[in-house]
Amino acid sequence: MQNFGRLLIREFRLFWPNKVFVVAFLAMPTVLCLILGYVYRNGHLTELPIVVVDLDKSPSSARLIDMFDESSKLAVVETKYELVDLRNTMLKQEATAVVVIPYHFEANLLSQKRPEVNCYLNMFFTMT
Incomplete structure:
Protein backbone atom coordinates (compact mmCIF):
# COMPACT_ATOMS: atom_id res chain seq x y z
CA MET A 1 0.00 0.00 0.00
CA TYR A 40 -29.44 20.09 -24.40
CA ARG A 41 -30.91 22.12 -21.55
CA ASN A 42 -34.42 20.80 -22.30
CA GLY A 43 -33.17 17.24 -22.58
CA HIS A 44 -34.68 16.65 -26.01
CA LEU A 45 -34.79 18.17 -29.46
CA THR A 46 -38.01 19.32 -31.07
CA GLU A 47 -39.09 20.40 -34.55
CA LEU A 48 -36.07 19.28 -36.53
CA PRO A 49 -36.57 20.57 -40.09
CA ILE A 50 -36.65 17.89 -42.78
CA VAL A 51 -37.20 17.85 -46.54
CA VAL A 52 -39.31 14.99 -47.93
CA VAL A 53 -38.92 13.72 -51.49
CA ASP A 54 -42.04 11.79 -52.51
CA LEU A 55 -41.26 9.73 -55.61
CA ASP A 56 -44.37 7.55 -55.22
CA LYS A 57 -47.09 10.27 -55.01
CA SER A 58 -49.55 7.82 -53.48
CA PRO A 59 -52.02 8.16 -50.60
CA SER A 60 -49.77 6.04 -48.39
CA SER A 61 -46.78 8.28 -48.97
CA ALA A 62 -48.96 11.35 -48.32
CA ARG A 63 -50.07 9.74 -45.05
CA LEU A 64 -46.42 9.10 -44.12
CA ILE A 65 -45.57 12.76 -44.80
CA ASP A 66 -48.50 13.80 -42.58
CA MET A 67 -47.18 11.51 -39.84
CA PHE A 68 -43.75 13.16 -40.09
CA ASP A 69 -45.33 16.60 -39.90
CA GLU A 70 -47.57 15.73 -36.93
CA SER A 71 -44.62 14.44 -34.92
CA SER A 72 -43.35 16.82 -32.25
CA LYS A 73 -39.76 15.91 -33.11
CA LEU A 74 -39.91 16.64 -36.86
CA ALA A 75 -41.13 19.51 -39.00
CA VAL A 76 -41.54 19.04 -42.75
CA VAL A 77 -40.29 22.29 -44.30
CA GLU A 78 -40.65 21.26 -47.95
CA THR A 79 -42.05 18.38 -49.99
CA LYS A 80 -40.49 17.70 -53.37
CA TYR A 81 -41.46 15.20 -56.04
CA GLU A 82 -38.11 14.70 -57.77
CA LEU A 83 -34.47 14.30 -56.80
CA VAL A 84 -33.31 17.42 -58.63
CA ASP A 85 -31.31 20.06 -56.69
CA LEU A 86 -31.63 18.39 -53.28
CA ARG A 87 -28.37 19.78 -51.97
CA ASN A 88 -29.36 23.41 -52.57
CA THR A 89 -32.81 22.80 -51.14
CA MET A 90 -31.31 21.25 -48.03
CA LEU A 91 -28.93 24.18 -47.56
CA LYS A 92 -31.60 26.80 -48.31
CA GLN A 93 -34.09 25.30 -45.86
CA GLU A 94 -31.36 24.48 -43.29
CA ALA A 95 -32.82 20.99 -43.08
CA THR A 96 -31.43 18.34 -40.78
CA ALA A 97 -32.35 15.48 -43.10
CA VAL A 98 -33.78 14.56 -46.48
CA VAL A 99 -36.23 11.65 -46.45
CA VAL A 100 -36.75 9.93 -49.81
CA ILE A 101 -39.91 7.86 -50.26
CA PRO A 102 -39.13 5.47 -53.16
CA TYR A 103 -41.16 4.49 -56.22
CA HIS A 104 -43.76 1.73 -55.63
CA PHE A 105 -43.88 2.49 -51.91
CA GLU A 106 -47.60 1.82 -51.59
CA ALA A 107 -47.42 -1.28 -53.82
CA ASN A 108 -44.72 -2.76 -51.61
CA LEU A 109 -46.78 -1.99 -48.51
CA LEU A 110 -49.88 -3.63 -49.94
CA SER A 111 -47.97 -6.72 -51.03
CA GLN A 112 -46.58 -6.97 -47.47
CA LYS A 113 -43.02 -6.32 -48.53
CA ARG A 114 -40.92 -3.95 -46.49
CA PRO A 115 -40.19 -0.82 -48.52
CA GLU A 116 -37.08 1.12 -47.60
CA VAL A 117 -37.30 4.82 -46.91
CA ASN A 118 -33.92 6.48 -47.43
CA CYS A 119 -32.70 9.23 -45.13
CA TYR A 120 -29.80 11.50 -45.96
CA LEU A 121 -28.53 13.40 -42.93
CA ASN A 122 -26.96 16.81 -42.84
CA MET A 123 -23.94 16.30 -40.59
CA PHE A 124 -23.17 20.01 -40.31
CA PHE A 125 -24.69 20.23 -36.83
CA THR A 126 -23.79 16.87 -35.33
CA MET A 127 -25.43 17.56 -31.96
CA THR A 128 -28.84 16.78 -33.46
Whole structure:
Protein backbone atom coordinates (compact mmCIF):
# COMPACT_ATOMS: atom_id res chain seq x y z
CA MET A 1 0.00 0.00 0.00
CA GLN A 2 2.94 2.32 0.65
CA ASN A 3 4.22 1.66 -2.87
CA PHE A 4 0.85 2.65 -4.27
CA GLY A 5 0.91 5.90 -2.31
CA ARG A 6 4.42 6.71 -3.50
CA LEU A 7 3.51 5.93 -7.11
CA LEU A 8 0.43 8.12 -6.88
CA ILE A 9 2.43 11.06 -5.49
CA ARG A 10 5.10 10.56 -8.16
CA GLU A 11 2.48 10.56 -10.96
CA PHE A 12 0.88 13.76 -9.66
CA ARG A 13 4.31 15.43 -9.54
CA LEU A 14 4.82 14.48 -13.19
CA PHE A 15 1.26 15.46 -14.12
CA TRP A 16 0.94 19.02 -12.76
CA PRO A 17 3.98 20.65 -14.47
CA ASN A 18 2.76 19.50 -17.90
CA LYS A 19 0.06 22.11 -18.77
CA VAL A 20 -1.21 20.13 -21.76
CA PHE A 21 -2.20 17.22 -19.52
CA VAL A 22 -3.88 19.54 -17.04
CA VAL A 23 -5.97 21.20 -19.76
CA ALA A 24 -6.75 17.91 -21.54
CA PHE A 25 -7.81 15.98 -18.45
CA LEU A 26 -9.33 18.65 -16.21
CA ALA A 27 -10.37 21.76 -18.12
CA MET A 28 -11.71 20.24 -21.35
CA PRO A 29 -14.25 17.89 -19.72
CA THR A 30 -15.60 20.85 -17.76
CA VAL A 31 -15.90 23.00 -20.88
CA LEU A 32 -17.58 20.18 -22.82
CA CYS A 33 -20.07 19.59 -20.00
CA LEU A 34 -21.02 23.26 -20.04
CA ILE A 35 -21.42 23.34 -23.83
CA LEU A 36 -23.49 20.13 -23.99
CA GLY A 37 -25.55 21.24 -21.01
CA TYR A 38 -26.37 24.49 -22.78
CA VAL A 39 -27.29 22.78 -26.05
CA TYR A 40 -29.44 20.09 -24.40
CA ARG A 41 -30.91 22.12 -21.55
CA ASN A 42 -34.42 20.80 -22.30
CA GLY A 43 -33.17 17.24 -22.58
CA HIS A 44 -34.68 16.65 -26.01
CA LEU A 45 -34.79 18.17 -29.46
CA THR A 46 -38.01 19.32 -31.07
CA GLU A 47 -39.09 20.40 -34.55
CA LEU A 48 -36.07 19.28 -36.53
CA PRO A 49 -36.57 20.57 -40.09
CA ILE A 50 -36.65 17.89 -42.78
CA VAL A 51 -37.20 17.85 -46.54
CA VAL A 52 -39.31 14.99 -47.93
CA VAL A 53 -38.92 13.72 -51.49
CA ASP A 54 -42.04 11.79 -52.51
CA LEU A 55 -41.26 9.73 -55.61
CA ASP A 56 -44.37 7.55 -55.22
CA LYS A 57 -47.09 10.27 -55.01
CA SER A 58 -49.55 7.82 -53.48
CA PRO A 59 -52.02 8.16 -50.60
CA SER A 60 -49.77 6.04 -48.39
CA SER A 61 -46.78 8.28 -48.97
CA ALA A 62 -48.96 11.35 -48.32
CA ARG A 63 -50.07 9.74 -45.05
CA LEU A 64 -46.42 9.10 -44.12
CA ILE A 65 -45.57 12.76 -44.80
CA ASP A 66 -48.50 13.80 -42.58
CA MET A 67 -47.18 11.51 -39.84
CA PHE A 68 -43.75 13.16 -40.09
CA ASP A 69 -45.33 16.60 -39.90
CA GLU A 70 -47.57 15.73 -36.93
CA SER A 71 -44.62 14.44 -34.92
CA SER A 72 -43.35 16.82 -32.25
CA LYS A 73 -39.76 15.91 -33.11
CA LEU A 74 -39.91 16.64 -36.86
CA ALA A 75 -41.13 19.51 -39.00
CA VAL A 76 -41.54 19.04 -42.75
CA VAL A 77 -40.29 22.29 -44.30
CA GLU A 78 -40.65 21.26 -47.95
CA THR A 79 -42.05 18.38 -49.99
CA LYS A 80 -40.49 17.70 -53.37
CA TYR A 81 -41.46 15.20 -56.04
CA GLU A 82 -38.11 14.70 -57.77
CA LEU A 83 -34.47 14.30 -56.80
CA VAL A 84 -33.31 17.42 -58.63
CA ASP A 85 -31.31 20.06 -56.69
CA LEU A 86 -31.63 18.39 -53.28
CA ARG A 87 -28.37 19.78 -51.97
CA ASN A 88 -29.36 23.41 -52.57
CA THR A 89 -32.81 22.80 -51.14
CA MET A 90 -31.31 21.25 -48.03
CA LEU A 91 -28.93 24.18 -47.56
CA LYS A 92 -31.60 26.80 -48.31
CA GLN A 93 -34.09 25.30 -45.86
CA GLU A 94 -31.36 24.48 -43.29
CA ALA A 95 -32.82 20.99 -43.08
CA THR A 96 -31.43 18.34 -40.78
CA ALA A 97 -32.35 15.48 -43.10
CA VAL A 98 -33.78 14.56 -46.48
CA VAL A 99 -36.23 11.65 -46.45
CA VAL A 100 -36.75 9.93 -49.81
CA ILE A 101 -39.91 7.86 -50.26
CA PRO A 102 -39.13 5.47 -53.16
CA TYR A 103 -41.16 4.49 -56.22
CA HIS A 104 -43.76 1.73 -55.63
CA PHE A 105 -43.88 2.49 -51.91
CA GLU A 106 -47.60 1.82 -51.59
CA ALA A 107 -47.42 -1.28 -53.82
CA ASN A 108 -44.72 -2.76 -51.61
CA LEU A 109 -46.78 -1.99 -48.51
CA LEU A 110 -49.88 -3.63 -49.94
CA SER A 111 -47.97 -6.72 -51.03
CA GLN A 112 -46.58 -6.97 -47.47
CA LYS A 113 -43.02 -6.32 -48.53
CA ARG A 114 -40.92 -3.95 -46.49
CA PRO A 115 -40.19 -0.82 -48.52
CA GLU A 116 -37.08 1.12 -47.60
CA VAL A 117 -37.30 4.82 -46.91
CA ASN A 118 -33.92 6.48 -47.43
CA CYS A 119 -32.70 9.23 -45.13
CA TYR A 120 -29.80 11.50 -45.96
CA LEU A 121 -28.53 13.40 -42.93
CA ASN A 122 -26.96 16.81 -42.84
CA MET A 123 -23.94 16.30 -40.59
CA PHE A 124 -23.17 20.01 -40.31
CA PHE A 125 -24.69 20.23 -36.83
CA THR A 126 -23.79 16.87 -35.33
CA MET A 127 -25.43 17.56 -31.96
CA THR A 128 -28.84 16.78 -33.46
